[in-house]
Amino acid sequence: MIDNERLSELKSTAKKVRINIIKMLAEAGSGHPGGSLSIVEILTALYFQVMKVDPSNPNWPDRDRFVLSKGHAAPALYAVLAEKGFFSKEELMTLRKKGSILQGHPDMKKTPGVEISTGSLGQGLSVAVGMALGYKLDNKQNYVYVLLGDGEIEEGQIWEAAMAAVHYNLDNLIAVLDYNGLQIDGPISQVMSPEPIKVKWQAFGWNVIEIDGHDFEEIITAINEAQKVKGRPTILIAKTVKGKGVSFMENEVDWHGKAPSAQEAEQALRELNKGEE
DSSP, X not given: OOOHHHHHHHHHHHHHHHHHHHHHHHHHTOSOOHHHHTTHHHHXXXXXXXXOOOTTOTTOTTOOEEEESSGGGHHHHHHHHHHHTSSOGGGGGGTTSTTOSOOSSOOTTTSTTOOSOOOSTTOHHHHHHHHHHHHHHTTOOOOEEEEEETTGGGSHHXXXXXXXXXXXXXXXXXXXXXXXXXXXXXXXXXXXOOOSHHHHHHHTTOEEEEEETTOHHHHHHHHHHHTTXXXXXXXXXXXXXXXXXXXXXXXXXXXXXXXXXXXXXXXXXHHHTTTOO
């Protein structure tokens, strides 16, 4: 359990992150709002409550690691990293611009705090498995967290990595599935249904916990429980809303990869700032 003051702080941070996502994408004129907005609480919980990281020393050997396997949701990761202090918030407005440290997908060579370059869907879990296995071999007590998209788990490589993680008893690996039900071409159930998702992960030997991906208490409690599990990895199936926080973007597949216009951004920001006037 987290106290009310801490919960309020996390909610405030999440609001700032959402506001910056909208501002970044409007300024860039391109990007992916839907799947960025759906993972805000997850990333905020990880970076501001759970993970061991040091913004002043991004390569600290004893840090936990995070892999954004669904790399197109980079705006959410950038907004969280900036809020955490890995780089100046002023950089956010350079998203996708020439010479920027913030590319359309995460680039480990350009952006402080980014552990691995991602964007080719299906590969992030394999990388996370390698990181977790490396920590095991070095006898380090660090965790590796990886965020997957529900459309992404249609990729075969995901299931090869899932099998490997169990084979190597990677109890220091915690995956989170952004289960918003939509991908670029429509509902996951229509494109290439990965259902039944819970049963499949259980069949591969994973510990599975289902949560509300927008509820900080559920997210943090589930991670705490996952850390107690020994001998196998855990996946949190996080039910989320694509475009969360902006009424006209919520559950709308058209907002998978379309930046808001100036007018749309203004409306979105009004909604996100509601109650602070």
